[in-house]
Amino acid sequence: MKSLRFSIIQTDLFWEAKKENLQQLEDKIVQLPVTEIVVLPEMFSTGFSMRPKELAETMEGETVQWMRRIAQQQKIILTGSIIITEEGKFYNRLIWMLPNGQFGYYDKRHLFGYGGEQEHYSAGNKRLIASVKGWKINLIICYDLRFPVWIRQQQDADISGESREPEYDVLVCVANWPEKRAHAWKTLLMARAIENQCFVVAVNRVGTDGNGIYHSGNSMIINPSGEILIENAHENIAFSQELTGELLEKTRLNLPFLKDADQFIIH
Numbered sequence: 001m002k003s004l005r006f007s008i009i010q011t012d013l014f015w016e017a018k019k020e021n022l023q024q025l026e027d028k029i030v031q032l033p034v035t036e037i038v039v040l041p042e043m044f045s046t047g048f049s050m051r052p053k054e055l056a057e058t059m060e061g062e063t064v065q066w067m068r069r070i071a072q073q074q075k076i077i078l079t080g081s082i083i084i085t086e087e088g089k090f091y092n093r094l095i096w097m098l099p100n101g102q103f104g105y106y107d108k109r110h111l112f113g114y115g116g117e118q119e120h121y122s123a124g125n126k127r128l129i130a131s132v133k134g135w136k137i138n139l140i141i142c143y144d145l146r147f148p149v150w151i152r153q154q155q156d157a158d159i160s161g162e163s164r165e166p167e168y169d170v171l172v173c174v175a176n177w178p179e180k181r182a183h184a185w186k187t188l189l190m191a192r193a194i195e196n197q198c199f200v201v202a203v204n205r206v207g208t209d210g211n212g213i214y215h216s217g218n219s220m221i222i223n224p225s226g227e228i229l230i231e232n233a234h235e236n237i238a239f240s241q242e243l244t245g246e247l248l249e250k251t252r253l254n255l256p257f258l259k260d261a262d263q264f265i266i267h
Helices: 018-030 062-074 142-146 179-196 245-254
Strands: 004-010 037-039 077-086 089-097 103-107 129-132 135-141 170-175 199-204 206-208 214-222 228-233 237-243
Touching: 004 018, 004 199, 004 214, 018 062, 062 077, 062 089, 062 103, 077 170, 089 135, 103 135, 135 142, 142 170, 142 179, 170 179, 179 199, 179 214, 214 237, 228 237, 237 245
Parallel strands: 004 037, 037 077, 135 170, 170 199
Antiparallel strands: 004 237, 077 089, 089 103, 129 135, 199 214, 206 214, 214 228
């Protein structure tokens, strides 16, 4: 497994202002050193808005087209979530955009009831695990982080009875997570890394949103033992980290905990 370089864009977001957000994000992305995957916050074009009727786009809309253009020009994979409308419903949808214009997507499974998200958006029911250079990458959005069953590695034995390889190697979480619950954010991210023996790449916005809620960022990258490799708080900043397959394989080989995990089915 070759190394894989992730870049995080931790930024303040203009409230419900797509053009301004896309422009500032583009300015930051084009200044990045050579990288492979660029991760943007949850609802990066609008902020965490409960006004999808006014702000939603189709999959042919300007933000998806912008992602396609940037990914192609910079020769990167670009990911983050935006507000999408489809068949009369609204989704908090993460787009995984490849340099060739192809993409996958994940609709947020766990809608943030405390903030009324379920009153405006529909929940997804399928996970998205992408593949890059032999790495498998599981993609989640913000509140999903609190639900370990949805994220848990599944290792059902195959017909021969032999345990399969873990489902994924990296968990990517894009978020708008308030500073007042930053302790929970950091603790849950480390826990997900430890229990799933995976790297965690987590991006959160900074600044105060249109509801007066402050976000401290605390975007970070964590190794499979739960140790923070890099973290930034409160700053508008872009930073990168190279992940190595050697560390991942060594952790799983020396501490083979996943083989003892319970088998289960998500309905």
